[in-house]
Amino acid sequence: MLEPSRAMTDTLSAVRARISRHDSAFCHIEDPWGSLLLLLPVMVTGNQNRAPRSPPAKRRGTTIQVSLDKRGKTGVGRTTARQPLAESNHKKPVAATSDFPGAKDSENGEVVFGKEEVEALLNEVLKLKKLDAKGNMQLVTDYSKRLKLGLKWSFQEQEKLETELETSRKKCIDTETEMERKVVDLNSFLLNLKNENAALDEKLAKESSEKLDALNHHRLEKDARVDAERLQASLSEDLENIRKEKLAVDKQVISLSETYKRLQEYNTSLQQYNSKLQTDLSVVNESLTKVEKEKLAVVENLSTLRGHYNSIQEQLTSSRVSLDEAVNQKKSLDNEVKCLREELQKVREDRDRHIVQVQGLTADILRRKEVTEKSIVDLENLAAKSQALQEMCSSQAEQICVLQHQLATANEKLKMADLSVIESKSKHEGHEKTISELRSNLADLEQQLISGENLRKKLHNTILELKGNIRVFCRVRPSLPDDGVASEAIVSYPTATESLGRGIDLIQSGQKYPFTFDKVFNHEASQEDVFLEISQLVQSALDGYKVCIFAYGQTGSGKTYTMMGKPDRKGLIPRSLEQIFQASQALTAQGWKYKLQASMLEIYNETIRDLLLPRSSNMDIIRTESGVSGRQYAIKHDADGNTHVSDLTLVDVCSVREISSLLEQASQSRSVGRTQMNEQSSRSHFVFTLRIFGVNEGTEQQVQGVLNLIDLAGSERLSKSGATGDRLKETQSINKSLSALADVIFALAKKEDHIPFRNSKLTYLLQPCLGGDSKTLMFVNISPQPSSSGESLCSLRFAARVNACEIGIPRRQTTMRPIDSHLNSG
Numbered sequence: 115m116l117e118p119s120r121a122m123t124d125t126l127s128a129v130r131a132r133i134s135r136h137d138s139a140f141c142h143i144e145d146p147w148g149s150l151l152l153l154l155p156v157m158v159t160g161n162q163n164r165a166p167r168s169p170p171a172k173r174r175g176t177t178i179q180v181s182l183d184k185r186g187k188t189g190v191g192r193t194t195a196r197q198p199l200a201e202s203n204h205k206k207p208v209a210a211t212s213d214f215p216g217a218k219d220s221e222n223g224e225v226v227f228g229k230e231e232v233e234a235l236l237n238e239v240l241k242l243k244k245l246d247a248k249g250n251m252q253l254v255t256d257y258s259k260r261l262k263l264g265l266k267w268s269f270q271e272q273e274k275l276e277t278e279l280e281t282s283r284k285k286c287i288d289t290e291t292e293m294e295r296k297v298v299d300l301n302s303f304l305l306n307l308k309n310e311n312a313a314l315d316e317k318l319a320k321e322s323s324e325k326l327d328a329l330n331h332h333r334l335e336k337d338a339r340v341d342a343e344r345l346q347a348s349l350s351e352d353l354e355n356i357r358k359e360k361l362a363v364d365k366q367v368i369s370l371s372e373t374y375k376r377l378q379e380y381n382t383s384l385q386q387y388n389s390k391l392q393t394d395l396s397v398v399n400e401s402l403t404k405v406e407k408e409k410l411a412v413v414e415n416l417s418t419l420r421g422h423y424n425s426i427q428e429q430l431t432s433s434r435v436s437l438d439e440a441v442n443q444k445k446s447l448d449n450e451v452k453c454l455r456e457e458l459q460k461v462r463e464d465r466d467r468h469i470v471q472v473q474g475l476t477a478d479i480l481r482r483k484e485v486t487e488k489s490i491v492d493l494e495n496l497a498a499k500s501q502a503l504q505e506m507c508s509s510q511a512e513q514i515c516v517l518q519h520q521l522a523t524a525n526e527k528l529k530m531a532d533l534s535v536i537e538s539k540s541k542h543e544g545h546e547k548t549i550s551e552l553r554s555n556l557a558d559l560e561q562q563l564i565s566g567e568n569l570r571k572k573l574h575n576t577i578l579e580l581k582g583n584i585r586v587f588c589r590v591r592p593s594l595p596d597d598g599v600a601s602e603a604i605v606s607y608p609t610a611t612e613s614l615g616r617g618i619d620l621i622q623s624g625q626k627y628p629f630t631f632d633k634v635f636n637h638e639a640s641q642e643d644v645f646l647e648i649s650q651l652v653q654s655a656l657d658g659y660k661v662c663i664f665a666y667g668q669t670g671s672g673k674t675y676t677m678m679g680k681p682d683r684k685g686l687i688p689r690s691l692e693q694i695f696q697a698s699q700a701l702t703a704q705g706w707k708y709k710l711q712a713s714m715l716e717i718y719n720e721t722i723r724d725l726l727l728p729r730s731s732n733m734d735i736i737r738t739e740s741g742v743s744g745r746q747y748a749i750k751h752d753a754d755g756n757t758h759v760s761d762l763t764l765v766d767v768c769s770v771r772e773i774s775s776l777l778e779q780a781s782q783s784r785s786v787g788r789t790q791m792n793e794q795s796s797r798s799h800f801v802f803t804l805r806i807f808g809v810n811e812g813t814e815q816q817v818q819g820v821l822n823l824i825d826l827a828g829s830e831r832l833s834k835s836g837a838t839g840d841r842l843k844e845t846q847s848i849n850k851s852l853s854a855l856a857d858v859i860f861a862l863a864k865k866e867d868h869i870p871f872r873n874s875k876l877t878y879l880l881q882p883c884l885g886g887d888s889k890t891l892m893f894v895n896i897s898p899q900p901s902s903s904g905e906s907l908c909s910l911r912f913a914a915r916v917n918a919c920e921i922g923i924p925r926r927q928t929t930m931r932p933i934d935s936h937l938n939s940g
């Protein structure tokens with residue numbers, strides 16, 4: 115990596131040399147006037163005191179002296195070289211004579227003018243003689259000749275100088291041109307130099323990066339070298355250790371060699387011992403033979419010594435065995451690198467000991483035999499076990515086969531199950547898809563249902579509005595057993611199409627009075643028939659309208675029956691409440707939540723009574739009504755048209771059962787007076803009010819409806835009632851309030867400025883429901899008794915007038931959310 119640096123250094127040196135050369139040339143050119151002075155044989159000087167810029171030219175021939183006079187003007191003079199003019203290559207000699215004073219003769223007889231000569235000529239003063247005119251003339255003539263010569267020379271010199279000046283100018287121009295050319299060359303050279311410099315910089319950067327790489331590489335190599343050195347150090351340590359080990363091994367080798375030598379010596383001694391043992395063996399063999407002979411002799415001769423013989427035989431056998439063992443041991447010792455010859459020798463030396471050892475070995479063999487036998491038994495046991503295991507293995511193999519078969523079957527089943535699972539999955543997915551579709555359809559249907567319900571409400575209310583704001587239904591009760599046998603019917607129903615179901619004719623004194631209402635129920639109409647006609651009106655209350663249904667009619671005409679009914683023939687109030695509960699329950703599916711509040715009061719003799727108070731409280735009030743003391747219920751209407759009766763009991767109701775209980779309580783609380791006409795005739799106006807607050811969680815819509823169901827007191831005439839005393843007062847009060855009701859309705863119909871709501875408690879209580887933004891329905895109940903025909907006619911006439919009224923446009927009370935307080939309260 116050092117090569118690029120060296121090459122770079124060489125290149126830089128070469129460039130510096132070139133720059134140096136060019137610098138010198140440039141410097142030379144930078145002093146063009148110096149060059150010009152070299153070219154021009156002119157010496158420029160300042161005044162005489164200033165040092166010349168170049169050494170005074172001691173040139174031969176005439177030189178031009180340019181001098182500055184005292185006013186700074188440049189002048190051109192001549193210096194006269196003291197050389198002969200002939201040596202000058204540009205001077206022409208001027209002929210001169212020796213007669214000319216002031217001029218100096220050259221060697222060739224030429225006159226050379228210089229400054230001094232000219233000055234001397236000019237300053238020459240002719241010395242004229244007074245009496246020598248001729249001589250004077252001569253002098254003047256000479257002087258004029260010399261002046262002429264001087265002038266002539268001067269002219270020639272001037273021409274020459276001009277020529278030289280012109281030449282110098284040309285040369286100067288040439289020099290300038292040359293200089294400009296050289297400047298251009300130098301500029302291009304400088305440009306090249308800059309390019310080369312840039313290239314060199316680039317090369318330098320490249321080489322710097324290469325140098326960095328080289329340095330990195332060098333660093334890595336250095337690290338590697340350090341590692342290698344470390345490795346070398348560790349290897350050196352290992353080598354040192356190995357050397358130490360080698361030394362130890364060498365020592366061991368030496369000791370082993372010594373051991374080997376000793377072993378060799380030992381081997382030699384063993385061999386000697388072996389030979390000795392061989393000798394002993396032969397001796398033993400001989401003795402053995404001898405012993406055998408003796409043994410034979412003993413066997414043959416001494417049967418009594420058989421036992422001894424046997425022992426000897428055994429000893430002999432053992433000796434033989436031991437001998438064989440010894441021989442074998444010897445052979446093995448011989449075969450085993452003769453290392454154990456020493457032991458053999460020892461064995462042979464200690465023969466008895468060997469015999470003992472042989473005996474021990476024999477015993478060991480016996481022991482081993484026993485062990486072997488035991489091992490054989492064990493082996494047999496193991497074989498048996500092995501056999502059992504093999505049998506077990508075979509049985510297990512069979513089981514494995516069976517299991518494999520079962521596994522294959524199970525795999526098949528698993529595959530089948532997988533397939534069935536996949537199939538089930540796809541079916542499930544299909545089902546899910548179907549379910550999602552059904553759900554979306556259901557959602558659509560629900561949406562359609564909601565929109566249908568909204569449309570229904572709209573249409574229903576539109577129909578009701580088209581029908582008129584206050585409608586009148588007429589109901590004729592059937593004849594009761596107590597009514598006695600009627601001689602003739604006082605009511606008939608027209609059968610004409612236009613008045614079918616809507617017309618009623620009352621016959622009195624042979625005169626027929628036809629009436630037409632929104633609906634006429636004859637005596638056969640059931641409670642259900644009646645309720646069917648008003649159910650939509652009740653539904654309106656749930657939709658947020660103020661609904662007011664009241665029953666008007668003479669005593670005993672069936673008002674209470676129509677409104678309350680009997681336990682087995684429920685009237686409008688329980689049916690309406692049932693419908694409201696059912697409808698509110700059904701609307702929960704559309705996101706509606708309702709809160710229902712019930713209140714029940716009666717207006718008796720222009721006094722309000724809370725029918726939901728405990729009986730004791732009512733008793734107090736009754737005493738109050740009779741002038742003792744008691745609380746007053748104040749009626750107030752807020753800006754939203756809601757009526758509030760102070761201290762009136764409001765009960766949150768959640769079921770029909772609760773309502774039934776409340777109605778029962780109210781029924782018992784009602785003031786029931788006896789009149790001559792109806793033993794159970796109620797002498798008060800009964801007002802059942804159900805406030806309905808609904809909110810839709812989904813649409814944020816809120817409704818606030820009111821359902822007023824009113825059972826008015828009987829409207830009998832005083833003359834017919836026969837009442838006296840309190841009953842008369844009751845009748846008068848009732849008639850007054852009914853009259854006030856009629857006045858309000860008629861005032862509304864006439865759109866009078868003042869509506870006399872405050873004329874009675876009943877009208878003031880029902881003001882919001884009569885005031886134009888509610889839906890009002892009046893039942894006019896008619897008794898079929900001929901004796902009641904007059905009252906019936908009055909009722910029908912009143913109803914007809916009411917039916918002709920338009921009291922306003924019903925307004926649905928709906929808002930968006932903020933009225934949550936109704937639902938949250940309580």
Ligand SMILES: Nc1ncnc2c1ncn2[C@@H]1O[C@H](COP(=O)(O)OP(=O)(O)OP(=O)(O)O)[C@@H](O)[C@H]1O
Nearest residue numbers: 591592669670671672673674675792795796827828
């Ligand atoms: N449509 C009807 N069908 C059967 N019975 C009826 C019908 N209308 C009324 N009655 C019966 O007639 C009697 C009088 O009816 P109800 O008490 O309802 O009259 P009312 O107008 O309420 O009298 P009051 O003004 O004195 O309260 C009751 O016994 C009632 O059961």
